[in-house]
Amino acid sequence: MGFPDSLPAARSSRRLAAHHTALTGVAFVAPATVFLLVTLAYPVVYLLFHSLFQENFARPELSSQFVFLGNYVSLLGDPRFWNSVRVTVIFVAFAVSIELAIGLGVALLLQRVDRGRRILVALLLIPSMMMPIAVGLMWRYMFDDGYGMVAYYLKALHVLGPGGLIVEPLLVRPITALAALIVVDVWEWTPFMALILFAGLESLPDEPFEAAVVDGASPWQQFRFITLPLLRRAVAVAVLIRIADAMRVLDIVFSMTNGGPGTSTETVQLYSYNLGFGAFNTGLAFAQVTLVLIATLVVSRFIYRAIARQQEPLA
Amino acid sequence: MRRHTWRATVLASVVVAFFFVPVIWTVETALKTKVDAWTLPPKWLFTPDLSNFASALFDHGFVTYLENSAIVAAGTVVVALVLGSLAAYGLERFRFRGRESLFFAFLLAYMIPEMSIALPVYLLATQFNIIDTYWLLIAMHATFATAFATWMLRGFFAEVPREIEESALVDGASRLGVFLRIAIPLAAPGLVATAVFVVIFSWNDFPYALVLSSVNTETLPVAVGTLKTPAGTAWGEIMAVTTIAFLPTALFALLVQRWLLRGLTFGAVK
Numbered sequence: 001m002g003f004p005d006s007l008p009a010a011r012s013s014r015r016l017a018a019h020h021t022a023l024t025g026v027a028f029v030a031p032a033t034v035f036l037l038v039t040l041a042y043p044v045v046y047l048l049f050h051s052l053f054q055e056n057f058a059r060p061e062l063s064s065q066f067v068f069l070g071n072y073v074s075l076l077g078d079p080r081f082w083n084s085v086r087v088t089v090i091f092v093a094f095a096v097s098i099e100l101a102i103g104l105g106v107a108l109l110l111q112r113v114d115r116g117r118r119i120l121v122a123l124l125l126i127p128s129m130m131m132p133i134a135v136g137l138m139w140r141y142m143f144d145d146g147y148g149m150v151a152y153y154l155k156a157l158h159v160l161g162p163g164g165l166i167v168e169p170l171l172v173r174p175i176t177a178l179a180a181l182i183v184v185d186v187w188e189w190t191p192f193m194a195l196i197l198f199a200g201l202e203s204l205p206d207e208p209f210e211a212a213v214v215d216g217a218s219p220w221q222q223f224r225f226i227t228l229p230l231l232r233r234a235v236a237v238a239v240l241i242r243i244a245d246a247m248r249v250l251d252i253v254f255s256m257t258n259g260g261p262g263t264s265t266e267t268v269q270l271y272s273y274n275l276g277f278g279a280f281n282t283g284l285a286f287a288q289v290t291l292v293l294i295a296t297l298v299v300s301r302f303i304y305r306a307i308a309r310q311q312e313p314l315a
Numbered sequence: 316m317r318r319h320t321w322r323a324t325v326l327a328s329v330v331v332a333f334f335f336v337p338v339i340w341t342v343e344t345a346l347k348t349k350v351d352a353w354t355l356p357p358k359w360l361f362t363p364d365l366s367n368f369a370s371a372l373f374d375h376g377f378v379t380y381l382e383n384s385a386i387v388a389a390g391t392v393v394v395a396l397v398l399g400s401l402a403a404y405g406l407e408r409f410r411f412r413g414r415e416s417l418f419f420a421f422l423l424a425y426m427i428p429e430m431s432i433a434l435p436v437y438l439l440a441t442q443f444n445i446i447d448t449y450w451l452l453i454a455m456h457a458t459f460a461t462a463f464a465t466w467m468l469r470g471f472f473a474e475v476p477r478e479i480e481e482s483a484l485v486d487g488a489s490r491l492g493v494f495l496r497i498a499i500p501l502a503a504p505g506l507v508a509t510a511v512f513v514v515i516f517s518w519n520d521f522p523y524a525l526v527l528s529s530v531n532t533e534t535l536p537v538a539v540g541t542l543k544t545p546a547g548t549a550w551g552e553i554m555a556v557t558t559i560a561f562l563p564t565a566l567f568a569l570l571v572q573r574w575l576l577r578g579l580t581f582g583a584v585k
Contacts (some may be wrong), residue, residue: 032421036458039458114323120328123334304419
């Protein structure tokens with residue numbers, strides 16, 4: 001045995017060692033941190049600063065005028081801004097809740113599959129691996145009123161067309177255009193949701209279910225009172241990640257509707273792009289981006305907490 | 316009580332097939348002649364034809380766009396893996412002030428919408444005269460890829476036994492030596508899985524490429540949307556490009572099937 005820990009010399013040398021390892025840790029993290037400061041923090045500071053000016057996005061060298069919070073005031077008074085928020089909220093709410101509902105069903109189904117699970121899982125993940133811009137183009141083609149496969153079968157079933165539930169071509173009316181975008185997101189991301197929930201189901205302990213069977217609980221009671229409560233952390237992580245992703249939807253909107261008809265499917269991210277490259281209004285674009293960053297900060301905080309909680313052992 | 320039944324297998328197969336139909340339709344459209352593509356009712360069986368692929372690759376210059384995408388993805392994976400593995404190891408193995416905040420900052424860097432950053436970067440890059448260069452696109456792809464790699468690799472480094480590292484330290488190895496010669500080889504499967512995800516992200520990225528690339532560096536996702544002929548949108552060619560673009564992704568995804576879920580949740584779900 002060495003010296004007792006309380007000896008001053010030993011204590012200070014241990015503190016020195018701890019200090020030394022902390023510095024090593026910082027050294028390992030430094031390159032990535034410096035890189036992100038240049039590529040991310042610098043642009044953020046730049047945009048925060050320039051959100052206070054009136055400038056032309058296409059001709060930044062032209063004179064700029066300091067307007068303080070003027071851009072934020074104009075933005076909050078712009079109906080198109082609120083429209084993009086509304087479109088995005090509807091999109092996120094419907095897409096994510098449908099994905100959760102179907103995903104849970106598929107996860108429960110996968111759990112009962114006796115053979116070929118690996119193949120099914122591999123095939124299921126294909127939509128989320130595909131290039132999103134191509135996914136949008138592919139669906140625009142299938143929804144096309146003239147030669148689209150989906151439109152054709154909907155017409156054959158008398159859902160679409162004169163006398164049907166939907167009279168006009170799918171991407172022509174605001175409500176069906178937004179619904180079409182939601183369908184595509186559901187197609188892309190339900191498998192992802194199903195697989196997270198499936199992984200959660202697989203990690204549940206057997207004992208509560210065995211006890212419930214002994215007590216004569218019905219399958220529905222088992223699901224409602226054991227499966228769902230035990231699954232809630234996996235559900236939280238999956239739903240939050242999906243919300244964060246759906247909030248920044250851009251690619252499929254760009255390639256399917258480009259925000260139309262009118263601005264009826266213009267999401268927050270597409271509005272950012274249009275403020276810069278359509279209206280050439282730097283200040284307004286950067287004020288909008290600032291609000292987007294604040295929303296991202298809040299959602300990320302929730303995700304961070306949900307992940308930390310999920311990695312604790314279940315009580 | 317977890318009854319495994321053949322009925323569930325059949326039902327699950329039907330569900331999966333349903334999700335798979337659009338993929339099949341894409342590949343079929345790519346292989347159709349113009350006449351077959353315009354036929355109603357939709358033709359599911361036909362004689363395959365490769366002219367869409369030839370037209371997209373050679374007449375519309377998609378060989379170049381494929382090259383551009385590959386260059387950017389390769390550059391991104393190198394930067395992100397070097398920076399990300401160092402950062403992940405530092406955050407996993409050492410305790411220091413600000414560690415938690417850094418974790419959160421890296422998550423945030425991964426979560427920030429691409430277009431939000433692409434707009435100011437466009438103005439900055441124009442001023443610095445680096446717009447439409449491979450380096451710019453690689454740097455921006457590597458930004459979220461480094462953040463992703465850090466989160467993803469941290470879990471893999473946590474699984475490397477500390478005892479092996481400590482005995483190497485006692486034997487006189489440096490911290491960097493332990494990282495390079497012990498942690499990296501033992502976390503190799505994680506590095507491969509992370510690399511695959513980074514490549515797919517970069518390969519599929521649209522917002523940065525849309526704003527920051529132009530004639531010299533235009534990548535596949537930007538080019539595919541511009542495929543038009545005088546007669547309108549060139550759907551056959553678009554589907555051919557979609558198929559070509561998807562092949563490497565699918566291959567890679569199969570390669571790292573075990574870690575797919577982990578990758579899609581940046582390591583949060585194992």
